[in-house]
Amino acid sequence: MEAVVVKNAGSHYLLSALPEWAPFPAVLRGRVRLEGSSATNPVAVGDCVLYALPDDGEAALITQILPRRNYVIRKSTNLSRSAHVIAANLDLAVLVVSLWFPELKLPFLDRILVTCEVYGIPAVIVLNKTDLYRNEAPEEVARFRRIYESAGYRVLETSAKTGEGVDALRELCRGKVVLFSGESGVGKSSLIHSLDPSLSPKVGRISAAHLQGKHTTSLYEMYPLSGGGFLIDSPGLRGFGLVDLKPEEIPLYFPEMLKASEHCRFTPCTHTHEPGCAVKEAVDRGEISPERYNSYLGMLEEDRKFR
Ligand SMILES: Nc1nc2c(ncn2[C@@H]2O[C@H](COP(=O)(O)OP(=O)(O)OP(=O)(O)O)[C@@H](O)[C@H]2O)c(=O)[nH]1
Ligand SMILES: [Mg+2]
Ligand SMILES: [Zn+2]
Numbered sequence: 578m579e580a581v582v583v584k585n586a587g588s589h590y591l592l593s594a595l596p597e598w599a600p601f602p603a604v605l606r607g608r609v610r611l612e613g614s615s616a617t618n619p620v621a622v623g624d625c626v627l628y629a630l631p632d633d634g635e636a637a638l639i640t641q642i643l644p645r646r647n648y649v650i651r652k653s654t655n656l657s658r659s660a661h662v663i664a665a666n667l668d669l670a671v672l673v674v675s676l677w678f679p680e681l682k683l684p685f686l687d688r689i690l691v692t693c694e695v696y697g698i699p700a701v702i703v704l705n706k707t708d709l710y711r712n713e714a715p716e717e718v719a720r721f722r723r724i725y726e727s728a729g730y731r732v733l734e735t736s737a738k739t740g741e742g743v744d745a746l747r748e749l750c751r752g753k754v755v756l757f758s759g760e761s762g763v764g765k766s767s768l769i770h771s772l773d774p775s776l777s778p779k780v781g782r783i784s785a786a787h788l789q790g791k792h793t794t795s796l797y798e799m800y801p802l803s804g805g806g807f808l809i810d811s812p813g814l815r816g817f818g819l820v821d822l823k824p825e826e827i828p829l830y831f832p833e834m835l836k837a838s839e840h841c842r843f844t845p846c847t848h849t850h851e852p853g854c855a856v857k858e859a860v861d862r863g864e865i866s867p868e869r870y871n872s873y874l875g876m877l878e879e880d881r882k883f884r
Pocket of ligand 1: 705709762783794
């Protein structure tokens with residue numbers, strides 16, 4: 578029998594035969610692994626699995642993990658460089674950020690965006706907590722929008738507190754399997770609650786000392802959106818290491834750089850020192866944002882360090 582993993586709590590799982598919502602417990606038998614996967618976690622929320630029901634009426638046994646349509650994977654940023662599959666078989670990734678509390682870190686957002694591009698997962702950027710800074714920092718909000726809209730991404734402004742943008746976000750999520758990802762404290766769990774008040778993932782506070790989230794959500798868990806759709810709440814990301822990409826592959830996953838690179842004199846072009854580089858010219862003309870270009874240079878640099 579086939580079902581989807583809707584909660585991952587270490588060695589215990591909940592499964593449900595989506596779109597039906599009736600979660601039941603399951604465990605993993607022995608060494609079930611998806612062929613070719615080197616991730617530290619064999620099963621992720623969103624995985625489609627085959628299971629058997631034991632005679633003793635205890636938890637179902639996961640017997641096989643079916644091939645993934647796509648997934649989001651991150652490398653730990655410590656020395657082990659082990660990889661962790663965050664979620665699988667997604668229709669949409671909602672990448673939540675805030676200008677303040679916690680402070681915005683663009684290179685971090687760009688890494689997640691690159692990963693979504695690598696695996697072909699559509700991404701929207703949600704700028705949450707606008708109630709805190711819309712009036713205080715309108716230029717910063719406009720600048721943020723410019724950077725990401727010119728790169729081809731949709732940017733939605735929301736406030737889980739006032740409900741701004743929540744209807745638009747609900748429309749985007751309807752009927753889809755959606756991962757909510759981002760740093761701790763940006764309001765992923767709060768947004769899920771405001772999309773559907775019958776859902777109540779635990780919400781934390783912002784640490785007064787560090788002005789950062791407190792890693793309140795500790796598990797990957799899917800929630801059914803009334804009206805259709807499934808939302809995956811996830812723990813705040815601390816760092817986001819890119820999976821193995823060759824340096825020449827990185828610019829393929831910056832949509833605006835990929836487009837401009839058609840006109841580079843050399844192929845491949847690293848868009849750093851080559852004469853006649855259309856990407857650098859686009860940066861100079863202000864068509865590609867310097868922030869995104871700098872994120873790219875940072876990724877190249879990191880790649881060199883670990884080689
Ligand atoms: N002012 C304001 N506060 C918000 C908003 N959204 C969330 N918060 C607050 O931000 C804090 C963190 O919210 P959470 O929803 O727990 O954040 P999270 O992204 O789920 O964090 P982790 O689970 O730690 O990854 C809480 O105090 C929320 O009340 C918002 O739109 N405006
Ligand atoms: Mg949370
Ligand atoms: Zn170039």
